[in-house]
Amino acid sequence: MSHPTREALIEAGLRLAENHGLAGMSVNDVVAEAEVAKGTFYVHFRDRTAYLVSLHQWFHDRLKESVLAATADLPHGAERLRRGTTAYLDGCLQGKAVKALLLDARSEPAISAEVQRRNADFAGLAQEDFEAMGRPHAETSARLYVVMGAEAALMELEVGKASNEVRAALFQFIECG
Amino acid sequence: MSHPTREALIEAGLRLAENHGLAGMSVNDVVAEAEVAKGTFYVHFRDRTAYLVSLHQWFHDRLKESVLAATADLPHGAERLRRGTTAYLDGCLQGKAVKALLLDARSEPAISAEVQRRNADFAGLAQEDFEAMGRPHAETSARLYVVMGAEAALMELEVGKASNEVRAALFQFIECG
C-alpha cells in the first residue's frame, strides 16, 4: 500500500470507477488518469485482475473499518445493527465510485470470489446481531439483509445524500415476525 | 421473436450465459454456439448491445408472466406477495443462466437501463402488496424486497434446488414493524 505510485494508480482507478464502472476500465485508462507510463502499471500489479482486486479491497477495508468503529462498544442486537448500517451507508456516500464497486464487482469474473468473501464478512457481522435478537434463520437473514444494505446505498447515491425514507424502510425490515 | 435463426441465437446466448456470464460473451462465442455464420448475427440484431437487451427481455418476460399467472386471482397483501415470490424463485430455478442475467445484467452498461426498468416493474408489483398491508415506506420497501428476492434466487441456485430455509428467511422480512 505504502508506495506512492501504487497509491496514485489506485486513486486513479477510484476516480475512473465513478464515471465508467469497473467493467470498462482498461489499463490504458488507468495509466492515463494516473499520468504514468504503461509499463509502470506492471511494476506495481501483476496484471489487470490483481489491480481490480486491490481496488475492491481498498474500498471494502475502509468501509468495514468504519462499521467496526461505530459498533465496537455496543452489545449485539437491533440497535447495533442499526448503527452499523448507518455507518455503512454514510461510508458509501463518501465516494461515487461506490456504485461501480458495489454493482460491477459482483459480476466481474476476475474479482467475484473476492467480493463473495467480503460480502460474507459483512453478513457475519449482521448475523451476530440477528442471533442476539433471537431471530430464526439468522444466517440467511443476514445475507439477505446485506444486499438490502447495498441497494439502500445505491438509492441514496441516486439522490446524492442520506435519505430518512430509505433508512426508515431498511430499519423496518430489521424487526419482523 | 418468431424467426427460427433469431431464436437459435437467443438460445445459444442463454446456454453461454450459464457458464461464462454476460460480460465475457462475444459475438464470436454466440455464433459458434448457434452454429451460424458471423454475418448472420447482424441480420437479426443491430449490434451486440441490442442482442444483450433481447436476451434480458426474454428472461424477464418469462419470469414476469409466471409471477402474474400465480397471483392473478388473489387480493393484494402478504399472501399474494408470498405467492408471487414463490413463482419468481421457482422460475429462477429453471435455468442456470439466471445467475448471469440477475448479476451481470446490472453492471453491463449496455443494458443497465433496461434492467432498471424491469426491476422497477417487479418492485411495482410488490409495492401494491405492501400498500395493501398498510405498510409505511411501501415503495422503498418494495425496491429493497426485490433485491432480496434476487439474492434469494442466487442462494437457491447455489444449492441447485428450492430451499425452505431461504424462503422462510425471506418471508420473515415481509411482516415487520
Added chain:
DNA sequence: TGTACATCAGTGAACGCGCGTTCACTGATGTAC
C-alpha cells in the same frame, strides 16, 4: 408452363481497433571499498 426479376436470410473473409502484456532500456539512489 416458362422466363425474368425481386427479395431476403445466410455467408465468411476482411477490416481497423484497442486491448493486455512484454522487454530492453534509463536514471536515480544506495552500498562497498
Added chain:
DNA sequence: TGTACATCAGTGAACGCGCGTTCACTGATGTAC
C-alpha cells in the same frame, strides 16, 4: 573522497490477439407476365 557496482521504479515502443462490424456475394423462394 572517489570509483565501481547493484538495485529498482519508471519508461514507452512494440507485440500478438480477439474483438465488433462490414460487405460483396450466394442461393433459395416468391411474384409478374
